[in-house]
Amino acid sequence: MEIKLNNVSHSYESQNPDAGLGLDGVSLTIKDKSFTALIGKTGSGKSTLVKHINALLKPTSGTIKIGDREIDSKTNNKNLKPLRQKIGMVFQFPESQLFEETVEKDIMFGPMNFGATEEEARESAKDALKLVGIEESYLQQSPFDLSGGQMRRVAIAGVLASNPETIILDEPTAGLDPVGRIEIMDLFKKLNKQGKTIILVTHNMDDVADYAEYTYVMQNSKLVGQGTPKEIFNNKELVDSGIVSLPQSANFAKKLAEKKYVFDQLPITIDELSNMIKEQLENNG
Amino acid sequence: MDKLIFGRYLPGDSIIYRLDPRGKFLITFYFIGIVFLANNVASYALLLAFVLFSVYLSKINIGFFIKGLRPMLFLIVFTVLLQMFFTPSTDPLWKFGVLQLSTDGMVIAGYILLRFVVIIFISTLLTLTTTPIEISDSIESILKPLRYVKFPVTQVALSLSIALRFVPLLIDETVKIMDAQRARGVDFGEGGLLKRIKSFVPILIPLFVSSFSIAYDLAIAMESRGYKDGEGRTKYRQLHWKKIDNYTVLVIALLTVCLLLVRSY
Numbered sequence: 256m257e258i259k260l261n262n263v264s265h266s267y268e269s270q271n272p273d274a275g276l277g278l279d280g281v282s283l284t285i286k287d288k289s290f291t292a293l294i295g296k297t298g299s300g301k302s303t304l305v306k307h308i309n310a311l312l313k314p315t316s317g318t319i320k321i322g323d324r325e326i327d328s329k330t331n332n333k334n335l336k337p338l339r340q341k342i343g344m345v346f347q348f349p350e351s352q353l354f355e356e357t358v359e360k361d362i363m364f365g366p367m368n369f370g371a372t373e374e375e376a377r378e379s380a381k382d383a384l385k386l387v388g389i390e391e392s393y394l395q396q397s398p399f400d401l402s403g404g405q406m407r408r409v410a411i412a413g414v415l416a417s418n419p420e421t422i423i424l425d426e427p428t429a430g431l432d433p434v435g436r437i438e439i440m441d442l443f444k445k446l447n448k449q450g451k452t453i454i455l456v457t458h459n460m461d462d463v464a465d466y467a468e469y470t471y472v473m474q475n476s477k478l479v480g481q482g483t484p485k486e487i488f489n490n491k492e493l494v495d496s497g498i499v500s501l502p503q504s505a506n507f508a509k510k511l512a513e514k515k516y517v518f519d520q521l522p523i524t525i526d527e528l529s530n531m532i533k534e535q536l537e538n539n540g
Numbered sequence: 541m542d543k544l545i546f547g548r549y550l551p552g553d554s555i556i557y558r559l560d561p562r563g564k565f566l567i568t569f570y571f572i573g574i575v576f577l578a579n580n581v582a583s584y585a586l587l588l589a590f591v592l593f594s595v596y597l598s599k600i601n602i603g604f605f606i607k608g609l610r611p612m613l614f615l616i617v618f619t620v621l622l623q624m625f626f627t628p629s630t631d632p633l634w635k636f637g638v639l640q641l642s643t644d645g646m647v648i649a650g651y652i653l654l655r656f657v658v659i660i661f662i663s664t665l666l667t668l669t670t671t672p673i674e675i676s677d678s679i680e681s682i683l684k685p686l687r688y689v690k691f692p693v694t695q696v697a698l699s700l701s702i703a704l705r706f707v708p709l710l711i712d713e714t715v716k717i718m719d720a721q722r723a724r725g726v727d728f729g730e731g732g733l734l735k736r737i738k739s740f741v742p743i744l745i746p747l748f749v750s751s752f753s754i755a756y757d758l759a760i761a762m763e764s765r766g767y768k769d770g771e772g773r774t775k776y777r778q779l780h781w782k783k784i785d786n787y788t789v790l791v792i793a794l795l796t797v798c799l800l801l802v803r804s805y
Contacts, residue, residue, distance in 0.1 A: 311722060311723065333730075336727070339722070339723055340725065342723075343723070344723040346716065346719065346720045346723070351713075351716070351717060351720070351746050351749075351750055352721060352746055353746065354746050364724060364742070365725055368724060368726055399749065414724065417725065
């Protein structure tokens with residue numbers, strides 16, 4: 256399912272007379288089955304943009320095409336369920352959406368809303384929990400008795416259980432320890448390999464470098480750059496103006512370049528960095 | 541939810557912003573009291589003029605005030621209609637059972653409408669131009685004499701300022717949780733009454749949970765910074781009663797006198 260934004264603007268003016276634009280003429284395409292990252296500073300409009308993709312917000316002008324469904328300013332609030340079932344959204348700190356008595360019931364909530372029978376929902380709850388790496392024995396526990404990291408996984412399972420085709424992730428690794436971060440991100444990579452479209456909103460440039468295939472850069476409600484992560488992190492203009500910061504490997508390479516190392520292109524992952532260093536050490540030594 | 545203007549502070553600077561919050565607070569309440577003195581066209585015009593002039597002085601876009609009416613719209617329309625159709629009259633223009641429409645009824649309904657507008661505008665003006673913290677400081681200052689009857693003034697003021705501080709936080713949190721549950725397929729405002737009420741459970745429970753955790757964190761943060769009790773603490777934010785505040789009191793006194801003169805007895 257391809258997602259296409261055509262000249263989308265969103266104004267918050269209707270809520271606050273003094274507020275400006277949340278989105279300003281954004282056009283972009285998110286390819287089917289891709290792993291796309293959306294980066295930018297706080298308040299650059301990333302979250303506003305992704306809320307448009309499952310019609311939590313509607314554009315003031317412009318259109319959004321999701322598969323064969325089109326959303327514009329006049330789209331009715333009814334009948335959005337089929338769309339929202341196809342587009343799962345994991346919000347920032349999703350653990351704050353847990354509310355049921357048991358983990359199982361909470362995960363079943365989404366599928367049941369989208370019209371699954373209790374049996375089906377129970378089945379998908381089980382599968383989703385397994386997917387996020389939590390044992391089945393937790394199904395009957397209260398979600399509020401879990402640790403923070405487990406709550407996060409259960410909340411993510413609650414989104415995955417509806418079997419969405421596209422998954423939007425808003426800072427999914429915020430506040431997780433490094434191991435938890437890798438586990439969660441690997442899970443999304445796996446889902447992507449299974450044919451799901453992943454849209455990742457993040458501040459974490461290492462997540463972008465390690466996982467994304469394509470990147471869009473937002474600044475002041477506008478789209479200011481796009482390309483593969485490699486292109487973005489090697490784009491002098493974006494990096495020097497401070498719109499995009501570098502992943503740790505690229506930063507390290509930059510420091511090495513001050514000594515006698517030479518990099519035609521900045522490495523963005525640890526593997527690339529170590530390979531480049533190895534090459535140069537072998538050539539010189 | 542974010543449409544709630546009433547009770548929100550809007551950063552800005554104008555003569556109204558600079559008034560002493562104690563004065564603003566008391567004057568607002570006093571004004572709401574004297575609104576009930578008005579009983580004819582002239583007196584209502586006077587009130588409206590006063591309110592509009594204050595709005596003008598505040599340099600805030602009137603749009604904010606009109607939006608402030610929105611949450612009360614149902615109450616206003618309901619009351620106005622009630623007055624319009626149930627005011628007993630000797631020569632109604634239209635009559636159907638207990639319902640009747642008369643010139644008197646319409647005039648009274650108009651007065652009620654004006655009364656609502658005036659009261660909501662003035663209280664919106666107070667909250668738009670006064671930070672919650674200033675309001676709670678002024679309440680503390682106003683309640684100070686109660687200390688002599690062992691009333692825990694400082695604690696009450698602290699609870700109040702914390703409660704006020706939580707309002708925008710909870711609104712933001714509610715919006716966030718509603719979005720999250722909507723993404724999981726909840727349709728708010730669809731289906732029968734029972735279904736609608738039920739659809740609020742997935743909002744209320746997370747909201748309670750997060751409020752408790754915020755409150756808990758706040759308590760720890762306060763204790764770790766050595767908060768014990770308000771008695772004998774000096775104030776970082778000092779309130780100063782200035783000349784301009786005296787003039788405001790004068791203006792409001794003048795308004796009262798004028799009202800008493802033009803109202804019909």
